[in-house]
Amino acid sequence: MAKIVPKRTTLLQKLAYILKPFVVYMLVKTVAMLLLAIIIPSLPITGVTEWVERSSHQLSAVVNGVASLAAVCFMLNTFLIEASTTGEVDIDKSIPRQFASFLQTDFVGNRTRQKTVGLVLCALLGITASLALNILIELAAAAMSGAGNHMLDSEKYEVVESIQYSVPIWLGIVLYGIVSPIVEEMVFRGVLYSRIKKFYSAARAVVFSALLFGVFHANLPQFLYGTAMGVLMALCYEYVGCFAAPVLMHMSANIFVFLMSGASAFTEGLITPPWCILFVVLSAILLFFIRNDSDNK
Numbered sequence: 001m002a003k004i005v006p007k008r009t010t011l012l013q014k015l016a017y018i019l020k021p022f023v024v025y026m027l028v029k030t031v032a033m034l035l036l037a038i039i040i041p042s043l044p045i046t047g048v049t050e051w052v053e054r055s056s057h058q059l060s061a062v063v064n065g066v067a068s069l070a071a072v073c074f075m076l077n078t079f080l081i082e083a084s085t086t087g088e089v090d091i092d093k094s095i096p097r098q099f100a101s102f103l104q105t106d107f108v109g110n111r112t113r114q115k116t117v118g119l120v121l122c123a124l125l126g127i128t129a130s131l132a133l134n135i136l137i138e139l140a141a142a143a144m145s146g147a148g149n150h151m152l153d154s155e156k157y158e159v160v161e162s163i164q165y166s167v168p169i170w171l172g173i174v175l176y177g178i179v180s181p182i183v184e185e186m187v188f189r190g191v192l193y194s195r196i197k198k199f200y201s202a203a204r205a206v207v208f209s210a211l212l213f214g215v216f217h218a219n220l221p222q223f224l225y226g227t228a229m230g231v232l233m234a235l236c237y238e239y240v241g242c243f244a245a246p247v248l249m250h251m252s253a254n255i256f257v258f259l260m261s262g263a264s265a266f267t268e269g270l271i272t273p274p275w276c277i278l279f280v281v282l283s284a285i286l287l288f289f290i291r292n293d294s295d296n297k
Contacts, residue, residue: 018195021075029071036063057166065175068183079186082194083243109242118240118293125286126252129232132279133225138271157219165261172258181250188213189237189246206234239291
């Protein structure tokens, strides 16, 4: 008689199942970025090399966005299976048609008044939480630097920041306000969070997926920011019960931070403990109402 071996019972089996889509995403994205970095300067266009050198930061931002879109296509089917809320995925349809159907039926789900209110609150939470965390990190960095500790002074973060804010406003909104939130939410909430929840409690899934999201950003300031925001976005996903919730929170946070980066005189005035406390309290209130709204469905 054939021996029946239960699937995914060991920690290693569970980790492999959870992390496989993420590993595929990162590998494809890295390869895509390398290929684009080789192909673009080699295009038979007069002056392309000089243009690449002059526009290196803006080009890096665009290449990262294009590579992210290419990579997420390789895990699109997995995402559709994990994020579907209305039943089985129609395998007779092509992947693009399945995704279009998901946007129509599962992205928001059942459109009720409570869900609409919850989605609006998630978008507002993205703004208040991003402000609170940015102010908190700036205050912590200043305090640590004053004490001779430069742990939060990251050269890599400064490079990332210079690349992000080198693009025109319209392109920044497209890349950081639309492309990045959709792709990252598909990976971290749509797939990783959903898969972790199959083996562990929602609380553990929130924490583990948020930590992975923080590590993904690869520098300490963004790790702290990304982990905290990852917790909030996972909670929005859990409470509101549709994929639109974390996406809207992510979009509003990214767009607001990107636009505020051009108003340095105004933002510098916010880097004070009272403002930090205010935005933390507002974020807690919004999260309370998001959860309360979900309990009243």
